[in-house]
Amino acid sequence: MFSEQKIPNWLFKRAFLTPDRNALMFYNEKWTFNQLKEEAERTAKKLHYRGILKGDRVAVLLNNHAKMVIILHALQLLGCEAVLLNIRLQEQELAFQIKDSEARHLISENELLIEKKEIQLHIPNVILSIEQLEETAEKDFEYVTEFHTDDICTIMYTSGTTGFPKGVLQTYGNHWSSAIGNVLNLGLQENDAWLTAVPLFHISGFSILVRSVLYGIPVVLYDKFDEARINEDLISGKATIMSVVTTMLQRLVNNLGDRSYHPSLRCFLLGGGPAPVSLLEICKSKGIPVFQSYGMTETSSQIVTLSPEDSLEKIGSAGKPLFFSQVKIVTEEGLAEPQEIGEIVVKGPNVTKGYYKREEANEKSFSKDGWFYTGDVGYLDEEGFLFVIDRRSDLIISGGENIYPAEIENVILSHPGILEAAVVGISDEKWGQVPYAFFVEKNGWHVSELELQKLCEEQLAKYKVPKRWIKTSELPKTASNKVMRRRLRELVEKNEWGN
Amino acid sequence: MFSEQKIPNWLFKRAFLTPDRNALMFYNEKWTFNQLKEEAERTAKKLHYRGILKGDRVAVLLNNHAKMVIILHALQLLGCEAVLLNIRLQEQELAFQIKDSEARHLISENELLIEKKEIQLHIPNVILSIEQLEETAEKDFEYVTEFHTDDICTIMYTSGTTGFPKGVLQTYGNHWSSAIGNVLNLGLQENDAWLTAVPLFHISGFSILVRSVLYGIPVVLYDKFDEARINEDLISGKATIMSVVTTMLQRLVNNLGDRSYHPSLRCFLLGGGPAPVSLLEICKSKGIPVFQSYGMTETSSQIVTLSPEDSLEKIGSAGKPLFFSQVKIVTEEGLAEPQEIGEIVVKGPNVTKGYYKREEANEKSFSKDGWFYTGDVGYLDEEGFLFVIDRRSDLIISGGENIYPAEIENVILSHPGILEAAVVGISDEKWGQVPYAFFVEKNGWHVSELELQKLCEEQLAKYKVPKRWIKTSELPKTASNKVMRRRLRELVEKNEWGN
Numbered sequence: 001m002f003s004e005q006k007i008p009n010w011l012f013k014r015a016f017l018t019p020d021r022n023a024l025m026f027y028n029e030k031w032t033f034n035q036l037k038e039e040a041e042r043t044a045k046k047l048h049y050r051g052i053l054k055g056d057r058v059a060v061l062l063n064n065h066a067k068m069v070i071i072l073h074a075l076q077l078l079g080c081e082a083v084l085l086n087i088r089l090q091e092q093e094l095a096f097q098i099k100d101s102e103a104r105h106l107i108s109e110n111e112l113l114i115e116k117k118e119i120q121l122h123i124p125n126v127i128l129s130i131e132q133l134e135e136t137a138e139k140d141f142e143y144v145t146e147f148h149t150d151d152i153c154t155i156m157y158t159s160g161t162t163g164f165p166k167g168v169l170q171t172y173g174n175h176w177s178s179a180i181g182n183v184l185n186l187g188l189q190e191n192d193a194w195l196t197a198v199p200l201f202h203i204s205g206f207s208i209l210v211r212s213v214l215y216g217i218p219v220v221l222y223d224k225f226d227e228a229r230i231n232e233d234l235i236s237g238k239a240t241i242m243s244v245v246t247t248m249l250q251r252l253v254n255n256l257g258d259r260s261y262h263p264s265l266r267c268f269l270l271g272g273g274p275a276p277v278s279l280l281e282i283c284k285s286k287g288i289p290v291f292q293s294y295g296m297t298e299t300s301s302q303i304v305t306l307s308p309e310d311s312l313e314k315i316g317s318a319g320k321p322l323f324f325s326q327v328k329i330v331t332e333e334g335l336a337e338p339q340e341i342g343e344i345v346v347k348g349p350n351v352t353k354g355y356y357k358r359e360e361a362n363e364k365s366f367s368k369d370g371w372f373y374t375g376d377v378g379y380l381d382e383e384g385f386l387f388v389i390d391r392r393s394d395l396i397i398s399g400g401e402n403i404y405p406a407e408i409e410n411v412i413l414s415h416p417g418i419l420e421a422a423v424v425g426i427s428d429e430k431w432g433q434v435p436y437a438f439f440v441e442k443n444g445w446h447v448s449e450l451e452l453q454k455l456c457e458e459q460l461a462k463y464k465v466p467k468r469w470i471k472t473s474e475l476p477k478t479a480s481n482k483v484m485r486r487r488l489r490e491l492v493e494k495n496e497w498g499n
Numbered sequence: 500m501f502s503e504q505k506i507p508n509w510l511f512k513r514a515f516l517t518p519d520r521n522a523l524m525f526y527n528e529k530w531t532f533n534q535l536k537e538e539a540e541r542t543a544k545k546l547h548y549r550g551i552l553k554g555d556r557v558a559v560l561l562n563n564h565a566k567m568v569i570i571l572h573a574l575q576l577l578g579c580e581a582v583l584l585n586i587r588l589q590e591q592e593l594a595f596q597i598k599d600s601e602a603r604h605l606i607s608e609n610e611l612l613i614e615k616k617e618i619q620l621h622i623p624n625v626i627l628s629i630e631q632l633e634e635t636a637e638k639d640f641e642y643v644t645e646f647h648t649d650d651i652c653t654i655m656y657t658s659g660t661t662g663f664p665k666g667v668l669q670t671y672g673n674h675w676s677s678a679i680g681n682v683l684n685l686g687l688q689e690n691d692a693w694l695t696a697v698p699l700f701h702i703s704g705f706s707i708l709v710r711s712v713l714y715g716i717p718v719v720l721y722d723k724f725d726e727a728r729i730n731e732d733l734i735s736g737k738a739t740i741m742s743v744v745t746t747m748l749q750r751l752v753n754n755l756g757d758r759s760y761h762p763s764l765r766c767f768l769l770g771g772g773p774a775p776v777s778l779l780e781i782c783k784s785k786g787i788p789v790f791q792s793y794g795m796t797e798t799s800s801q802i803v804t805l806s807p808e809d810s811l812e813k814i815g816s817a818g819k820p821l822f823f824s825q826v827k828i829v830t831e832e833g834l835a836e837p838q839e840i841g842e843i844v845v846k847g848p849n850v851t852k853g854y855y856k857r858e859e860a861n862e863k864s865f866s867k868d869g870w871f872y873t874g875d876v877g878y879l880d881e882e883g884f885l886f887v888i889d890r891r892s893d894l895i896i897s898g899g900e901n902i903y904p905a906e907i908e909n910v911i912l913s914h915p916g917i918l919e920a921a922v923v924g925i926s927d928e929k930w931g932q933v934p935y936a937f938f939v940e941k942n943g944w945h946v947s948e949l950e951l952q953k954l955c956e957e958q959l960a961k962y963k964v965p966k967r968w969i970k971t972s973e974l975p976k977t978a979s980n981k982v983m984r985r986r987l988r989e990l991v992e993k994n995e996w997g998n
Contacts, residue, residue: 007823008822008823008825013822016819016883017684017806017819017822018806018808019882020808021808180679183682183683183687184682184687184713184714184715185516187686187687187688187689187691188682188683188686188687189686189688190686214683214822215683216683307516307517309517309519309520320515320516323507323512323516323713324506324507326507383518384515
């Protein structure tokens with residue numbers, strides 16, 4: 001694996017090693033690894049029949065369902081690169097990514113293709129719906145039985161808040177080493193099953209597919225996030241690990257009420273940005289095992305995760321880098337001291353080799369010796385634990401002072417009647433930017449702006465207290481359930497929300 | 500790790516990630532990973548003070564104790580290659596390996612150095628006992644913080660039954676990928692602890708040290724195999740995994756009697772040659788979790804292991820190759836069919852890059868595309884499970900018929916009064932070779948040759964029935980508790996045992 005830089009086709013190898021173990025569960029359907037392999041082979045032969053060839057780049061626009069899992073594996077058997085498209089994007093956003101990635105084919109489904117004429121113009125070759133695929137004949141070809149670690153497996157576009165989205169190149173080696181780094185941290189038990197309600201087109205979801213075949217454990221797949229149904233599964237012991245972002249965890253905990261999770265549930269792997277400490281404290285008090293982590297599309301999922309033994313003591317920290325990865329904090333003066341806030345810079349075999357066709361961005365983000373400048377803000381403590389303050393793009397600069405939204409949101413969320421909160425920086429003639437706060441009340445609560453204002457004034461420097469309070473019934477979110485701060489800013493600036 | 504082919508210094512990384520977890524237990528002493536790192540650093544500075552430099556090759560002749568673990572890690576901090584010497588060898592055998600390996604230094608202890616003047620002549624530089632080391636000053640130097648996967652970590656001599664021993668080169672990448680392959684098969688639990696009563700100078704023991712730092716689990720170390728003490732530890736739950744060879748397992752099971760192991764004991768990893776099915780059946784009936792495996796010095800420990808779910812159904816099989824490894828069976832006609840017996844040929848990132856300075860042996864044993872011809876004999880069943888028949892060097896050829904000793908031993912061991920048995924081929928004018936059987940009775944039993952003769956005649960082709968029966972109180976064994984068949988043959992041929 002080192003000298004040759006090859007790894008076996010992971011689905012084939014897993015199906016050979018443990019053919020009868022469960023690989024995938026979707027509602028009441030179930031596939032063993034052997035069945036998954038056979039389905040992937042069949043599907044690959046159909047794709048090949050329709051003209052998809054080894055080395056082709058194929059855009060994928062699909063809902064989170066079992067067929068998507070099968071198609072993603074089929075593309076690996078064919079030796080195709082998959083461009084994973086976010087189903088919540090607008091048509092022109094999709095068209096941009098398809099054009100930019102130079103995908104030759106598109107695999108989608110009728111529901112998602114309807115009235116999207118424009119994107120079809122950008123596909124030079126085959127456009128195929130899963131409905132058409134059903135009726136397609138099969139054509140034999142030579143399966144890819146070994147992956148080269150430097151070969152591209154997937155391309156995912158980052159939602160970047162400024163500029164055009166960039167295609168992140170993820171190799172087989174990136175995905176593979178991410179999964180290995182994870183197992184050395186989280187361990188691996190015979191009864192493990194990974195609940196997947198995050199999108200497969202995001203790295204949070206796709207990475208679970210890789211872990212599943214490497215570890216020999218099932219993916220318990222959901223087509224959408226449904227806290228009531230998921231809680232039932234977690235109470236009955238259907239899964240032992242679940243990937244979540246803050247909002248999902250919040251909704252699960254609210255829905256859980258006085259019930260308890262099955263003792264075999266051993267990990268909520270929490271990603272997608274810093275979590276409010278109040279939520280982590282609630283989980284701690286209820287004995288809910290939350291492992292904070294830090295990662296992004298560019299690091300092929302988590303690169304920093306809290307170990308089991310630190311999950312309670314180091315609450316609020318994202319943990320330490322995985323076994324084969326490194327993290328440092330850089331300021332304008334160079335390497336930061338412990339506790340000093342700066343840019344989070346990472347390195348490791350799970351880090352992308354770059355953005356597709358973005359020389360300038362690559363030069364800006366990657367150092368010669370392999371360090372990737374994330375643009376995110378945080379610090380390391382004396383023991384080397386990472387604390388993520390915020391995503392740099394969310395940084396609010398007001399009167400020359402840096403304001404990190406998460407700090408303010410933590411205060412607002414400490415109010416017992418608040419379900420969700422988001423703080424964004426809004427342009428201001430006097431200060432450059434000022435913070436505005438959006439909040440969602442819990443059912444049955446009525447929280448006044450004055451209460452929140454006082455709460456913040458008590459706990460925060462004056463310049464950090466939101467200049468405006470906007471009550472709303474829900475926050476706009478990305479497909480991976482991160483709050484879309486940019487959208488909030490746009491709404492205010494377009495005067496759609498009482499400025 | 501792929502593009503750069505570097506891995507972090509595993510002890511440093513582990514001590515950084517989980518400094519307070521237990522790393523090593525030896526009798527009543529205990530070291531956390533942080534303490535182990537500090538001890539290794541201190542020891543490395545002492546070795547450096549005595550003149551041991553980066554890149555030096557260092558022979559190590561030590562008993563199984565905590566100091567040996569520390570010294571092995573210290574050598575890695577220094578960037579030295581360790582030549583691991585078997586403490587049971589005679590002086591001239593040691594001298595051969597030291598000369599052959601071109602080791603510059605020797606680290607040993609007074610007890611083992613006494614009256615071994617000859618080997619000291621072959622060491623050009625430093626000869627150091629651990630007793631001297633205690634009193635040595637420290638000298639700072641730059642620790643090796645990253646390992647190159649192609650660099651040699653250890654050299655171990657194979658006990659090869661014919662010709663001179665050969666030094667097997669084991670790289671950091673070999674050890675690393677062996678440990679990763681193992682975790683994907685056995686899993687990893689928070690409470691794991693690996694009981695180590697096999698020698699650290701053998702790959703069976705050394706590989707546990709690597710797993711310990713990669714997984715973050717303790718080594719529970721023994722200086723010698725003591726079934727009573729080990730059973731107490733396993734009954735009280737002090738370890739969850741133990742590496743054993745057949746004889747050790749046999750003695751443990753006999754000693755266990757009606758008692759039961761702690762429920763947290765989840766794996767006896769059984770290596771070192773095919774195990775008698777009767778023993779495996781006893782373990783099965785007692786609920787003792789035995790995972791058969793197959794490996795050798797050249798594969799940096801196991802390369803084939805039985806998965807948990809197959810351990811009962813496929814009793815007698817060594818299992819399937821680890822995730823990144825491959826196995827095939829080759830006969831003179833080429834690739835064998837399922838069930839067809841032939842030579843076991845393996846490939847994978849854990850396989851040695853070759854024997855030190857043995858061009859001829861390397862040419863014979865390694866194919867151009869990376870396959871290693873083990874010389875062992877076995878077959879694959881229809882599902883790809885490996886069954887190891889015997890080590891080729893033990894093959895008895897009698898009147899043109901192949902006789903595999905293990906087959907005969909299995910029959911003898913099925914007699915309830917037999918503790919151990921070994922069959923070897925003895926030169927014979929008429930048949931070329933004929934099988935002779937050695938056997939050890941259980942306490943309180945008297946088993947007649949006639950009984951055994953009849954048992955074999957009932958179950959085996961005539962040419963396989965031993966021509967002579969030799970009762971003995973114990974079988975000669977290697978340090979890793981494998982029966983020394985060559986020694987048995989020599990004894991017969993020198994007429995020391997009633998020929």
